[in-house]
Amino acid sequence: MLEKIKNGADGAIDVGIKLISLSIVLQIIFGPKVAFLTGNVIGSILDIVWTLGNAGLAGIIAAGIIWKLLDKDITSGGN
Numbered sequence: 001m002l003e004k005i006k007n008g009a010d011g012a013i014d015v016g017i018k019l020i021s022l023s024i025v026l027q028i029i030f031g032p033k034v035a036f037l038t039g040n041v042i043g044s045i046l047d048i049v050w051t052l053g054n055a056g057l058a059g060i061i062a063a064g065i066i067w068k069l070l071d072k073d074i075t076s077g078g079n
């Protein structure tokens with residue numbers, strides 16, 4: 001049961017990362033006004049990075065934790 005939940009969460013994270021990547025590419029190619037994107041994805045990511053950067057040591061620790069959580073999924077292709 002727990003394994004099914006973990007697999008579902010891993011699949012959702014994988015899909016989310018791919019959608020974010022696609023959104024970034026589309027905004028780079030077509031600009032911030034992509035028809036089916038309702039927000040500014042690049043701006044949102046920059047806001048998160050800016051917030052983590054202004055948080056000092058806590059921001060560095062949070063960024064490290066986020067990286068470690070996603071690193072396995074990124075390097076293994078979500079498997």
